[in-house]
């Protein structure tokens with residue numbers, strides 16, 4: 001397997017549980033070091049709904065509009081094509097089908113996350129129920145089609161007036177206008193990194209091998225029954241005696257690529273052209289100042305596309321969808337939007353400075369496909385499988401994707417219909 005983010009590690013766990021001999025190659029020194037590091041913690045079924053009509057639209061960094069994708073520079077070469085496909089996929093018929101697929105996968109994942117957590121007594125920060133907040137009547141009106149579809153699929157939610165919402169989350173700022181809210185029922189918040197660390201330990205105990213500081217340089221599907229991985233050291237500290245000193249090749253029955261935003265370049269030499277785009281998103285994590293002023297679980301501000309959640313003794317605020325923003329560089333305008341949402345809804349929740357303040361501003365790359373659902377399953381290249389392209393909802397789809405892929409690999413029927421996730425839709 002390539003990649004030990006939440007998707008790769010959970011897949012390794014499920015495959016090992018199913019009796020496979022699994023090796024995970026990860027170029028970083030441990031699990032969940034890239035997109036899965038300080039990610040938003042939302043796993044609620046229904047949270048991926050198109051709450052806002054301008055969700056699939058483009059805007060410029062200097063505009064005041066805060067939903068949609070922000071273009072930080074002019075697209076280059078094939079990026080124009082990707083953006084065109086991304087905009088086209090927002091057309092009604094296709095978007096409805098794509099959302100249906102994602103709701104089902106998130107709900108399935110939510111069930112699987114809960115059963116793994118309980119069966120293996122995993123410890124990670126988690127809570128139930130979240131509120132999707134509507135600032136005005138227009139926000140509520142734009143959410144109607146999504147609510148109808150969720151009702152159709154039996155996804156649990158309750159609609160609330162502003163007063164009812166404030167009773168559920170008593171720390172919501174009374175000064176900020178609130179029209180109403182939707183409560184998403186069931187598991188809603190979970191700590192992605194903590195879960196990934198715990199599930200790695202469980203997988204290792206079951207016999208899964210993790211090779212850190214090891215980069216998969218290339219995949220060679222030389223025969224119909226085996227796959228060769230060319231491996232190299234990814235430059236860990238000299239004390240790490242497990243390091244490879246030179247590139248070498250190992251042979252496997254199959255490879256599952258879970259390399260997040262880096263998957264496309266790894267698959268390209270095999271003739272598999274994955275239309276994957278890195279879209280940057282941001283998070284702020286800060287120590288909770290006063291529990292009474294903080295959310296009990298989580299809220300999602302639909303107008304600004306920002307989630308605010310309690311994670312143990314910390315508050316995490318996440319959001320933003322930046323196209324073409326340089327990786328590793330924080331976007332001040334996106335961070336301003338996150339701070340703005342936090343101050344609007346929970347002004348006294350966190351300690352931003354001082355001796356006990358431990359503020360972390362972070363940016364991560366979401367590996368995004370133009371249409372939405374991830375790529376899950378076998379490709380046309382023998383032995384090469386995919387579990388990638390989960391975009392802004394990889395944590396909430398990870399456990400279900402891992403289980404479904406394991407079932408596919410064993411030739412079993414999957415518990416849910418996964419037609420919309422097939423690699424064949426991109427001729428892969």
Ligand SMILES: Cc1cc2nc3c(=O)[nH]c(=O)nc-3n(C[C@H](O)[C@H](O)[C@H](O)COP(=O)(O)OP(=O)(O)OC[C@H]3O[C@@H](n4cnc5c(N)ncnc54)[C@H](O)[C@@H]3O)c2cc1C
Pocket residue numbers: 002003004005006007008025026027028031032033034035036037038039040041042043214215216217258259260261262263266280281282283307318319363364365366367388389390391392393394395396397
């Ligand atoms: C700010 C932010 C907020 C988010 N909020 C939410 C949320 O609330 N809910 C939700 O569901 N999702 C959320 N997401 C999305 C979610 O975090 C991602 O979809 C998910 O973490 C992707 O996991 P992954 O394992 O596919 O990728 P990653 O975690 O990026 O893992 C890929 C791994 O592959 C390794 N790798 C790459 N190439 C190679 C190679 N050649 N050899 C060896 N190793 C390699 C990398 O080092 C990396 O560790 C958010 C994302 C961000 C950035």
